[in-house]
Amino acid sequence: MAKLFLDFRVFNSRAPTNQSLPITKALKKHEDEKKRAYGERVLQVEKSSFTPVVFSTSGIMGDEADKFYKKLANKLADKTKQSYADSIRYIRQRLSFCLLRTLVISLRGHRGTSPKRFSDRNDINILYM
Numbered sequence: 001m002a003k004l005f006l007d008f009r010v011f012n013s014r015a016p017t018n019q020s021l022p023i024t025k026a027l028k029k030h031e032d033e034k035k036r037a038y039g040e041r042v043l044q045v046e047k048s049s050f051t052p053v054v055f056s057t058s059g060i061m062g063d064e065a066d067k068f069y070k071k072l073a074n075k076l077a078d079k080t081k082q083s084y085a086d087s088i089r090y091i092r093q094r095l096s097f098c099l100l101r102t103l104v105i106s107l108r109g110h111r112g113t114s115p116k117r118f119s120d121r122n123d124i125n126i127l128y129m
Contacts, residue, residue, distance in 0.1 A: 003048035006068070007034050010102060013056040027062035030054045059099060069095070 009030055011018060018026045034052030042050035054062035061069070073088035080087070 003046065005038070005042045005046065005048055005050045006053050007038055007050070008053045008055075009034060010055045010057060010099065013058060013060070023056060023060055027054055027056065027060065031062050031064050055099060057103060059096065 011026070011030055013019075013023055013026055021029065031052045031054050034054070035050070038052075039050050042048050051064050051068050052062070053065040053068060055065065069091055070088070073084060073091050076082070076091070077084045077087040
């Protein structure tokens with residue numbers, strides 16, 4: 001089974017650095033930045049494939065992300081014996097809620113309980129036994 005590395009980026013298309021670009025060019029620019037940063041390393045060192053998954057805060061996805069989710073929906077449909085339309089709808093629903101949750105957290109901050117910290121070194125050693 002081949003390994004696939006994904007790197008996600010959500011950017012604000014209304015930010016001053018992106019506002020002058022059409023949305024398709026902004027998506028492409030962010031995908032190219034990710035490919036330049038990680039693509040060669042993943043291919044050479046990890047011997048795997050790399051897909052940058054880029055979204056705007058308004059929910060528009062880049063070409064690479066669109067291809068990835070279509071392929072994922074195809075595999076999910078084959079595995080679950082569901083139709084492709086049901087699979088892609090399910091993936092897009094889950095994705096839209098995840099993006100919405102991320103956007104809300106970035107606007108108002110996380111209000112849940114903070115993760116518990118280990119205060120005693122003995123607690124940490126138990127985890128490695």
